[in-house]
Amino acid sequence: MPDIVKLTIDGRTVYAPKEASVLEAALDSGICIPTLCHVPGLTPNGVCRLCIVELVEGKREKITTSCTLGVKEGMVIRANSPKVMRLRRNIAELLVAEAPNSKAIQDIAVRLGLRKVRYRFHEAECVQCGRCVRVCGEHWRSHALGFVGRGDQRKVMHPFGARPKSCRGEEACVDICPMTITPCIGPMGPGQGRLCGVCEAQTLIADRFPGTCVSCTLGRSFRCANHVWLGSKVELAKAVSRVASKVSAEEVAG
Amino acid sequence: MQKLGCVAELDGVREELAVERQAARKVVTVCGGTGCRAPGCMPVVEAARRQLERQGLTDSTRLRVTGCHGFCEQGPIVVVDPGGLFYRHVDPEDVGEIIAVSVARDGAVERLLYVDPVEGKVRPTESDIPFYVAQDRVLLDQNRVVDPCAIEDYIAIGGYTALVKVLTGMTPESVIEEVKASGLRGRGGGGFPTGRKWELCRAAHGTERFVICNADEGDPGAFMDQGILEGNPHSVLEGMLIGAYAIGARRGYVYVRHEYPLAVHHAHVAVAEAQEAGLLGDNILGTGFSFDVRIARGAGAFICGESTALMASLEGGVGEPRPKDVHTVEEGLWRRPSNLNNVETWANVPRIVNNGAAWFAAKGTEGSKGTKVFSLTGQVKNTGLIEVAMGTSLRTIVYDIGGGGVNGHRIKAVQTGGPSGGCLPVECFDLPVDFDTLAEAGSMVGSGGMVVMDERTCMVDVAQYFLRFLQDESCGKCVPCRLGIARMLEVVTDIAEGRGTEEDLALLEDVAETVAETSLCALGKTAPNPVLSTLRYFRSEYGTHIREKRCPAGVCRALVRYEIDAEKCTGCGVCLRACPHEAIAGERKQAHVISAGVCVKCGICRDECKFDAVAIL
Numbered sequence: 001m002p003d004i005v006k007l008t009i010d011g012r013t014v015y016a017p018k019e020a021s022v023l024e025a026a027l028d029s030g031i032c033i034p035t036l037c038h039v040p041g042l043t044p045n046g047v048c049r050l051c052i053v054e055l056v057e058g059k060r061e062k063i064t065t066s067c068t069l070g071v072k073e074g075m076v077i078r079a080n081s082p083k084v085m086r087l088r089r090n091i092a093e094l095l096v097a098e099a100p101n102s103k104a105i106q107d108i109a110v111r112l113g114l115r116k117v118r119y120r121f122h123e124a125e126c127v128q129c130g131r132c133v134r135v136c137g138e139h140w141r142s143h144a145l146g147f148v149g150r151g152d153q154r155k156v157m158h159p160f161g162a163r164p165k166s167c168r169g170e171e172a173c174v175d176i177c178p179m180t181i182t183p184c185i186g187p188m189g190p191g192q193g194r195l196c197g198v199c200e201a202q203t204l205i206a207d208r209f210p211g212t213c214v215s216c217t218l219g220r221s222f223r224c225a226n227h228v229w230l231g232s233k234v235e236l237a238k239a240v241s242r243v244a245s246k247v248s249a250e251e252v253a254g
Numbered sequence: 255m256q257k258l259g260c261v262a263e264l265d266g267v268r269e270e271l272a273v274e275r276q277a278a279r280k281v282v283t284v285c286g287g288t289g290c291r292a293p294g295c296m297p298v299v300e301a302a303r304r305q306l307e308r309q310g311l312t313d314s315t316r317l318r319v320t321g322c323h324g325f326c327e328q329g330p331i332v333v334v335d336p337g338g339l340f341y342r343h344v345d346p347e348d349v350g351e352i353i354a355v356s357v358a359r360d361g362a363v364e365r366l367l368y369v370d371p372v373e374g375k376v377r378p379t380e381s382d383i384p385f386y387v388a389q390d391r392v393l394l395d396q397n398r399v400v401d402p403c404a405i406e407d408y409i410a411i412g413g414y415t416a417l418v419k420v421l422t423g424m425t426p427e428s429v430i431e432e433v434k435a436s437g438l439r440g441r442g443g444g445g446f447p448t449g450r451k452w453e454l455c456r457a458a459h460g461t462e463r464f465v466i467c468n469a470d471e472g473d474p475g476a477f478m479d480q481g482i483l484e485g486n487p488h489s490v491l492e493g494m495l496i497g498a499y500a501i502g503a504r505r506g507y508v509y510v511r512h513e514y515p516l517a518v519h520h521a522h523v524a525v526a527e528a529q530e531a532g533l534l535g536d537n538i539l540g541t542g543f544s545f546d547v548r549i550a551r552g553a554g555a556f557i558c559g560e561s562t563a564l565m566a567s568l569e570g571g572v573g574e575p576r577p578k579d580v581h582t583v584e585e586g587l588w589r590r591p592s593n594l595n596n597v598e599t600w601a602n603v604p605r606i607v608n609n610g611a612a613w614f615a616a617k618g619t620e621g622s623k624g625t626k627v628f629s630l631t632g633q634v635k636n637t638g639l640i641e642v643a644m645g646t647s648l649r650t651i652v653y654d655i656g657g658g659g660v661n662g663h664r665i666k667a668v669q670t671g672g673p674s675g676g677c678l679p680v681e682c683f684d685l686p687v688d689f690d691t692l693a694e695a696g697s698m699v700g701s702g703g704m705v706v707m708d709e710r711t712c713m714v715d716v717a718q719y720f721l722r723f724l725q726d727e728s729c730g731k732c733v734p735c736r737l738g739i740a741r742m743l744e745v746v747t748d749i750a751e752g753r754g755t756e757e758d759l760a761l762l763e764d765v766a767e768t769v770a771e772t773s774l775c776a777l778g779k780t781a782p783n784p785v786l787s788t789l790r791y792f793r794s795e796y797g798t799h800i801r802e803k804r805c806p807a808g809v810c811r812a813l814v815r816y817e818i819d820a821e822k823c824t825g826c827g828v829c830l831r832a833c834p835h836e837a838i839a840g841e842r843k844q845a846h847v848i849s850a851g852v853c854v855k856c857g858i859c860r861d862e863c864k865f866d867a868v869a870i871l
Contacts, residue, residue, distance in 0.1 A: 045576075045731075046576075046577040046732070046774055047731055047732050047733065047774070048732075048733050049732055049733050049734055049772045049773070049774070050733075052772050063771050063772060064577070064579060065577060065774075068577035068579050069579050070579065070580075087767075087768050087771055087772050090764060090765065090767075090768035091733055091734055091768060091772060094733060094734065094737040094738055094741060094765075094768075095733060095737070097737075097741070098737050118757075118761050119741055119744070120744070127733070128730065128731075128733075128736070147572065147730075147731075149730070150555060150557070150726075150727070150728070150729055150730055151725055151726050151727060151728045151729070151730045151736070152725055152726075152728075152730065152736065152740055153730075154729070154730035154731075154736070
């Protein structure tokens, strides 16, 4: 029996195993916290900052990412306060302006209530969420991808620019990349003021239950909790067994 | 130096040194800090050595090359003791005269002494010079009397007595209590109470702990830690030894940036000397306490001054910060409890132990105790390294110590705290400089950089400069910092180039708040400060750029044009020859004209013109 701690998220009492993160505790309880860089089973790196919450300590509140924050007995969290929602929306705006060509990011932005982008659109092909790097290094132990450079020069690359032999070509990195999901031409295109019907229907529901998971299809593309936890685990397990059999076959042959 | 086996041997060495030092009739001190090496102090040292030999004074005179004296503006600096005659701008050719007059005899070479620019009077010694008089030099004073490459110098002035006091008569807990009582707060920028940090680290789980000295100073215009580590490395080592004893660490690291070659060299020499003397290593002074220090060089990333990024870099990884939900005093370097303090914090520790917490707490303000070293740079007369008690007003620093604006220009603002700090206008100059007051005013003490700006500075341009710096130096790991700073820069560049709109200011404030609240580490959390502080105090300048498409200071190139005043122009042709883009035309002795289409607004013609005929419109 694992140790269970009790904490409060958005006024609700939530129970979670003591090694869980606040994000996991919230998602398990049906509290909506959007994420981009988070992949269940991989080390959280706190990069996209979309999962920020307010940690209430006495009279002070501290903003931190829920994926890197471990649960503690008696912890008080505000996961969807107006301030958190506004900051998340601003982060989503930065993301969608940087990479409008990703449905995952479009959906996050729409889900967070972003209706207008105040920046010029860039056409970035990578938002450096680090999902590919972590799945490659941690899950496949291939370490065939890594970050190179600093600041605005930072990018994902193979070591020394060449695909190493450790890369088994399983393309888990591609599967997991938020940029590979074909974007919807509707919502966030430059100069387009309105959303498409699908999103409008979705946001209507989402807006009526702020902070609660309504199993919106907006979550499907960015593989949020209720859609991909299961799916992704199955996918990963399949992939693992595929590679395991391949490796053992190679060992037998070699 | 021989290995010191016990405390009595250290005392013995100190007494021997005192006798030996009394034999020298005169001491010639040459500042060998980086600031004085640039204008060429090393040839001065060589010349002094030759001249002492030639004039037969080698035996009765000590020649000492020290770290930074602080008054970098006046370098190379030579001081002759006793008497403390202060010679500035010394050329190698001048040294013979100085030695003949001031060393062989007791005279003074009048022409090389400092002249007060206000009153025009000669100020022969440091204690007469306003730059030094207005300061309270506790840490920096030792720089003048210590050769950083000679442990004997440090021992002779009472070095390592604090260590002895701690090892022989204090428990680790009482050391921590003493530091807590002193009110010392971290000098690296965060201002976290040092004693509290030590206590947390001591209480953390596990048996292996580390102490780390952060000497990865990267703020533009800041060189406090350089001055201390370069000029008095043993004081830093002694502080680390005391800290290690209090915390229970056996190993320490000095993380110093590779761009400080002299500091790296002096730190290496100091560690080797201390190891040789048995002041680092196993069973220090026979007390059973063991501690050793290694030096690691940083590869020039500003972000590596952040504690978790520094530790990642020390481990050999990429210098990127990690979330601090578990603090480094619990889980730092190699996931062990680690206590990181800045160079200046460590250097303060031996003084607190020797003089007592009450002595330290007597200086400063309610929340910020002791003295603080600042590097005073920018458009101010006396640039250099200064030290004042916490709570000294900006006015004292800029006008009394700094001597006011250069060439009579009116001072407009001071940028404190580097890229994480903000610009404070003249109206704020009466604020006491301490951690809390400056933070309330929208800036911060930071590690202690102060860049003075006069009326020729455009605040939009300043904001743009710092954003560009931060965009380059952000590690790029988290979204708000990487994308947010880039967008802020985009908006500010729009404003500086005349494309700004009224909505841009609200957008800037909005994105600034997002970056400040949600970034992963302190770099991002403080990155909007330069923008927010200039918006707060110089909003009208932004307004002029947006509404009138004009840069009042004449700095933003897209909004200015250069023209030659036909009445003032004598047709000398200097500007015509100086212009790298051949944008100036005109016959000899006739007024010249600038072709606006070709001109890139570099300003060379304006600097070259002797008749002030080139105007910025």
